[in-house]
Amino acid sequence: MARIQFENVTKYYGNVLAVDKLNLEIRDKEFVVLLGPSGCGKTTTLNMIAGLEELSEGDIWFDDEIVNFMPPHKRDVAMVFQSYALYPHKSVYENIAFGLAMRKYPRDEIDQRVRDAAARLHIEHLLDRRPNQLSGGQRQRVALGRAMVRQPAVFLMDEPLSNLDAALRVSMRAEIKELHQTMQTTFVYVTHDQAEALTLADRIVVMKDGIVQQVGAPDEIYEQPRNMFVASFLGNPPINYLEGELVASNGRMAFRRGELTLALNGLASTRLKGDAGRKVVLGIRPEDVDDRNAPVDGGAIDGHVNFVMPIGSDQFLNMKLEGEELFFRVGKETRHRNGEEVTLAANLDRLHLFDQDTQKSLLWD
Amino acid sequence: MSTKTAGHRYRKRPRLPDLAHQLAIFVASVILLTYVLAPFAWLVSSSFQTEAEIVSVPPHWIPHEPTLENFDAIFFYGQEEVTYESRSTVDPASGGYIPSTAKDLLPAMWNSFKVAIAVVILNLLVGVPAAYAMAKIRFKGRNASVYTILTTRVIPDIALVVPFFLVIKNLGLLDSLWALILTYLAITVPFTVFILVGYFESLPDDLDKAARIDGCSRFQALIRVFIPLAVPSLVAVVLFTFLTSWNEFLLALMFTQTQAAQTLPIIVASFTSDFTISFSFINAAGVVAVIPPVIVALMFERYIVSGLTAGAVKG
Numbered sequence: 001m002a003r004i005q006f007e008n009v010t011k012y013y014g015n016v017l018a019v020d021k022l023n024l025e026i027r028d029k030e031f032v033v034l035l036g037p038s039g040c041g042k043t044t045t046l047n048m049i050a051g052l053e054e055l056s057e058g059d060i061w062f063d064d065e066i067v068n069f070m071p072p073h074k075r076d077v078a079m080v081f082q083s084y085a086l087y088p089h090k091s092v093y094e095n096i097a098f099g100l101a102m103r104k105y106p107r108d109e110i111d112q113r114v115r116d117a118a119a120r121l122h123i124e125h126l127l128d129r130r131p132n133q134l135s136g137g138q139r140q141r142v143a144l145g146r147a148m149v150r151q152p153a154v155f156l157m158d159e160p161l162s163n164l165d166a167a168l169r170v171s172m173r174a175e176i177k178e179l180h181q182t183m184q185t186t187f188v189y190v191t192h193d194q195a196e197a198l199t200l201a202d203r204i205v206v207m208k209d210g211i212v213q214q215v216g217a218p219d220e221i222y223e224q225p226r227n228m229f230v231a232s233f234l235g236n237p238p239i240n241y242l243e244g245e246l247v248a249s250n251g252r253m254a255f256r257r258g259e260l261t262l263a264l265n266g267l268a269s270t271r272l273k274g275d276a277g278r279k280v281v282l283g284i285r286p287e288d289v290d291d292r293n294a295p296v297d298g299g300a301i302d303g304h305v306n307f308v309m310p311i312g313s314d315q316f317l318n319m320k321l322e323g324e325e326l327f328f329r330v331g332k333e334t335r336h337r338n339g340e341e342v343t344l345a346a347n348l349d350r351l352h353l354f355d356q357d358t359q360k361s362l363l364w365d
Numbered sequence: 366m367s368t369k370t371a372g373h374r375y376r377k378r379p380r381l382p383d384l385a386h387q388l389a390i391f392v393a394s395v396i397l398l399t400y401v402l403a404p405f406a407w408l409v410s411s412s413f414q415t416e417a418e419i420v421s422v423p424p425h426w427i428p429h430e431p432t433l434e435n436f437d438a439i440f441f442y443g444q445e446e447v448t449y450e451s452r453s454t455v456d457p458a459s460g461g462y463i464p465s466t467a468k469d470l471l472p473a474m475w476n477s478f479k480v481a482i483a484v485v486i487l488n489l490l491v492g493v494p495a496a497y498a499m500a501k502i503r504f505k506g507r508n509a510s511v512y513t514i515l516t517t518r519v520i521p522d523i524a525l526v527v528p529f530f531l532v533i534k535n536l537g538l539l540d541s542l543w544a545l546i547l548t549y550l551a552i553t554v555p556f557t558v559f560i561l562v563g564y565f566e567s568l569p570d571d572l573d574k575a576a577r578i579d580g581c582s583r584f585q586a587l588i589r590v591f592i593p594l595a596v597p598s599l600v601a602v603v604l605f606t607f608l609t610s611w612n613e614f615l616l617a618l619m620f621t622q623t624q625a626a627q628t629l630p631i632i633v634a635s636f637t638s639d640f641t642i643s644f645s646f647i648n649a650a651g652v653v654a655v656i657p658p659v660i661v662a663l664m665f666e667r668y669i670v671s672g673l674t675a676g677a678v679k680g
């Protein structure tokens with residue numbers, strides 16, 4: 001049982017502000033991912049949950065108890081480190097057993113749990129080795145095992161997959177997801193990889209410069225980003241931005257830049273009624289266009305294909321449009337060629353609009 | 366050169382470096398070894414010679430008439446009184462001159478041993494926790510304390526003699542082993558901390574965090590994780606502190622007057638200012654004096670090299 005709550009938590013390292021007035025509730029058994037670029041305060045936040053860093057201001061609650069000064073070994077948390085941090089002088093078995101031994105579990109229970117965890121992670125045959133005799137992926141599993149055997153109330157992971165090669169990373173994602181399902185405990189997972197966050201999370205917390213940008217379910221974050229930072233941090237290749245202005249046409253609102261006019265859908269139109277002439281940034285994700293159906297009225301994007309990048313399943317088009325370079329993703333049915341002119345149909349329900357100054361979304365708040 | 370030979374030049378393992386090259390390395394090694402070992406070889410060789418043989422020209426590197434006289438004097442001569450009148454009668458066979466303080470050698474060695482062991486143990490007890498705290502715990506004044514400790518090593522010992530003397534005198538510890546233990550600690554602890562801080566800092570912070578999450582208090586993290594990993598550095602510290610106290614002369618000269626506290630270097634030095642001087646005897650004393658450090662070094666030999674370089678490279 002562990003619900004974690006941050007109340008106005010601030011952390012300074014000397015003069016460096018690492019986390020700024022964090023307010024966040026992590027529910028029991030939830031899988032929360034802290035997502036953000038390097039240096040945004042993810043590790044610091046995780047360390048504060050673990051009790052490895054003191055808070056400068058604010059409170060952290062575990063269920064009904066404030067734990068600000070509770071030492072790590074009194075908190076029921078386990079952690080997997082980016083560097084794995086295995087004990088070099090201990091065997092794999094001893095590494096996994098150490099946390100239980102320190103907590104004075106009986107010897108046969110330790111043995112039982114270590115062997116169970118090793119079996120689950122397929123590392124039974126490695127139990128007698130030292131960490132320096134293991135591959136990166138095997139060390140990763142040992143680090144997971146060391147955290148697993150404790151059956152902690154909170155499971156913390158700091159970029160656990162970032163040192164693995166791409167294929168292993170994808171397969172380990174599935175294992176971690178499965179681990180969460182069987183362990184039925186609270187997971188807080190740190191990553192700078194948006195794909196990892198989208199696959200794993202029940203909820204994502206997007207951070208930048210120590211400040212939470214948005215909290216929400218993966219789809220919500222992806223489809224309704226609150227600002228331009230969130231919109232561009234999720235999605236690969238990232239969302240395209242075009243500066244322009246709002247205009248009224250045929251009783252609806254539309255985005256215009258030069259020759260390009262894109263009509264807003266009903267919801268957005270109603271919301272932004274009367275904002276004609278406002279300077280905005282249009283956001284359109286690479287996949288939100290279509291080259292097979294004829295565009296609806298006010299939904300056409302005409303552009304020049306600079307070059308085509310096939311990626312097997314689809315093709316990317318690098319296009320020149322109103323003086324900007326944009327990336328779009330279309331199916332393979334129509335083979336495009338470098339240098340040709342195309343008309344794409346925009347999905348008007350998926351356009352994003354941001355204020356040019358505040359960079360905040362005009363559609364979601 | 367045809368393209369074929371060029372293309373095959375690296376196909377086979379290259380021949381061994383040519384003979385001249387190997388010879389040059391061999392000769393250089395011999396010269397270096399001679400330079401380092403010759404004085405020691407002479408020390409050992411001459412300790413088995415009589416006073417007459419030791420002054421022969423050219424010197425006998427291998428004694429023609431090896432004798433155990435000198436060692437005999439060190440270990441068994443203690444009881445017999447040596448005076449100016451009896452100086453050559455005590456050892457008529459060799460005509461050796463055994464100094465009047467010869468009997469003090471073994472007690473002094475025992476003193477040296479007690480001081481060295483105490484200094485080693487106290488160094489570890491004080492230095493290890495201090496270094497761990499400085500390397501792994503962030504607290505106010507951490508950098509200041511590291512630098513303060515290191516700066517004390519810039520002060521030459523000679524400048525500390527008078528202040529030390531006053532402190533020791535006021536504590537009433539003059540001419541006791543504690544005078545030496547305390548002052549040697551002041552000299553060696555900064556170095557111990559310096560070596561160990563460097564090593565602990567080279568161990569990743571995550572290891573400390575992992576240990577504490579696994580249920581260790583700070584102290585347990587030190588005992589269970591950091592000390593086992595620091596064994597090579599600890600061995601370097603043990604050797605350094607043991608040898609420093611074993612060899613120390615200046616402070617021992619100032620703070621000790623009698624057999625109660627005089628250490629080996631003081632007694633050996635006194636042989637040279639006796640009314641008789643026996644070089645072969647002094648050299649025998651030298652041989653006896655190097656035995657304990659050599660034993661300690663051999664015990665820890667396999668850790669020494671890695672200890673001295675451990676922590677030099679991050680990661």
Ligand SMILES: Nc1ncnc2c1ncn2[C@@H]1O[C@H](COP(=O)(O)OP(=O)(O)O)[C@@H](O)[C@H]1O
Nearest residue numbers: 013016017018037038039040041042043044045
């Ligand atoms: N021990 C420290 N001392 C000083 N500054 C630190 C320390 N740890 C982290 N910081 C700073 O705090 C900020 C957040 O760091 P961190 O939480 O490690 O970010 P992330 O894990 O998101 O990459 C960064 O600006 C970083 O430089």
Ligand SMILES: [Mg+2]
Nearest residue numbers: 039042043044
């Ligand atoms: Mg980090």
